[in-house]
Amino acid sequence: MSSSVEQGSDSVEPTPTQTEASTGSMLTVTIGATVPTGFEHTAAEEVKEKIGVDAKISKDRGRIYFPVTSDELHQVHQLRSVDNLFVVVEEYDHYQFKESKDETLTELQELASKLPWTNALEIWKLNRGLKRKKHHRKGVNQTKAKPGSETGDVPAADTEHPVPPQAMSASEGEAKEDNTPDLEISEQDSQQAAPEAKIIKFRVTCNRAGDKHSFSSNEAARDFGGAVQEFFQWKADMTKFDIEVLLNIHNEEVVIGIALTEESLHRRNISHFGPTTLRSTLCYGMLRLCRPQISDIILDPMCGTGAIPLEGALEFNSSFYIAGDNNDMAVNRTVNNVCHIQKRRANKDSTPGLPIDTVRWDLCNLPLRTSSVDIIITDMPFGKRMGSRKKNWDLYPSCLREMARVCRPGSGKAVLLTQDKKCFAKAISKMGGLWRRMHTVWVNVGGLHAGVYLLKRTGATIGQTTEEVNEPQEVVNTQEDQTEDKDPSC
Structure with missing residues (x-):
């Protein structure tokens, strides 16, 4: 059984989500999309029709997942049935949470440093470049688009300095089925970055559904986010963030992702x-x-x-x-x-x-x-x-x-x-x-x-x-x- 995360034998069975294609720089990743609840099959049909791949419908209603290569990323933003997009870092169909809340939160902290972030971060970097090119505003500090903005085009924030290779992502207004608010980690001082590099700002959003968890959404976002901050040396910022890391938990299904949209595409x-x-x-x-x-x-x-x-x-x-x-x-x-x-x-x-x-x-x-x-x-x-x-x-x-x-x-x-x-x-x-x-x-x-x-x-x-x-x-x-x-x- 292959696993990109080393944990106890009774805890996790990971589902492979990312592989490197044989063409060197070409990457294959899994894209997650939130869609109007009830229209998951319609969204899957559109993905098959326009991108030519089969989409998997999540157990958590309102989400689908499908594989794409890096050169197909621009096609993903042309989908008409999806609200928000994110690239999957890792997913687990049957994550066995510990009975103790402290043990579970400690396990989430350890998970942050063991995840295969590389491909997902590369896709985020490519996605950010696509948005710059679309708006013809390279190197401009931009804010979120207004409700009447272009279809699928959401300007990136804080792009005036080069991004460190290990720090890449975008923000997404993820739809929440359990009505839990965006959960933000507490801000801590990050270590001194290189003088020529810009400090990356981020937040963690946890969407949790299920009544058998010993922890709250806020606790999961706080502890997992703290570990992400320590691993990447990013700076926590709850409003003016560059990167939104998503922690989606639905009963035993756990998906970690990086947002590719800042505002829902339904306002187009x-x-x-x-x-x-x-x-x-x-x-x-x-x-x-x-x-x-x-x-x-x-x-x-x-x-x-x-x-x-x-x-x-x-x-x-x-x-x-x-x-x-x-x-x-x-x-x-x-x-x-x-x-x-x-x-x-x-x-x-x-x-x-x-x-x-x-x-x-x-x-x-x-x-x-x-x-x-x-x-x-x-x-x-x-x-x-x-x-x-x-x-x-x-x-x-x-x-x-x-x-x-x-x-x-x-x-x-x-x-x-x-x-x-x-x-x-x-x-x-x-x-x-x-x-x-x-x-x-x-x-x-x-x-x-x-x-x-x-x-x-x-x-x-x-x-x-x-x-x-x-x-x-x-x-x-x-x-x-x-x-x-x-x-x-x-």
Whole structure:
């Protein structure tokens, strides 16, 4: 059994994550990515499609891992379904923690000096160089990008001096499933660095899930971070750090990584935010569910800030998007976001136009022809920040019936996101067989457990009763409602 970390025979079984390729300077590493919870398989499909490798879905929901070579690093930043990226230093599928907290924390301290940091740090250095080149700002001290910054391009911090060979990494706003805050190690004086070298600043972030650990996330970050500081002679800094070391613990799964993104990539398209703006990565997952085809007419009748049609127009640009809302402020935000993207594309000498039209309307009386839309995809009001659960009982049936009117019978589809699952299920049952549930993805939206429902428009006509819908279709509907709509968290 090979291991890059020497520990007691009963403690660790490491999983190989990094090997040197036969081409000398070419490196092969494992990249970890946080993705919208529930869309792990969608993200894995995108990795296979765009990079050509198989991704492993973590036991900890919301993460995937896949191998890349150093020359493929730029392709990783083009993925549309990932929020944050990090390079894996080492991972353990079955890490046997000691029963005593003191023994476990001591073991974590010893682990820091025995990890194979070299390849991961080289990839971080390459990643930092890619970001400098992208922004054409070599040698400039930069800060974090604002919400409307370029897709996947986050400026590096404190790059005005050369980085020591042993000290390389970037920062990542890692999504946290257990709502634990960023955990920072206490700052200590580092030893005197060479006069010509810049002191590297770092922090450790621990994300822990599981109730069988004898230690807290804060204790793990503090002790592991202290050992990292002693090993590299870096300086701890909780805010203006150059490097973020990640310690991800999910039950017995332990992954140590170095962040490659400073800010989540989900902010890439939006410059004007609203109270319920969807993450662009979640929008991409919803779009992939309905598989847009060339010349499809795609409708978002409750567009909010336009996150869904914007993501679609940029990634699936052979379709045409109609975005509308009954709120003037929402329509204005969408228009401003579209203009922002168009200006950004014009500055890059790209075709500035986007296949999007924006309209203000009554979403229960859409100014569209019957059977004129191929796909409907929208974020319905939860009744939390927008609307109310009481009003949803009238709103949902009216919306679904109007959506069925404008959607093509037999071939049309809808992808609808809502956290008000009970009201949605009741509204679907009142539709007289106009919609058939095909698939449900359970997602986490701002801490709320919601469902993304893939519906197919049946051949039933509006006004047709449930009894008039053909019998085989009713049997299929019943089976799907029993199997697809099971909520694993209930």
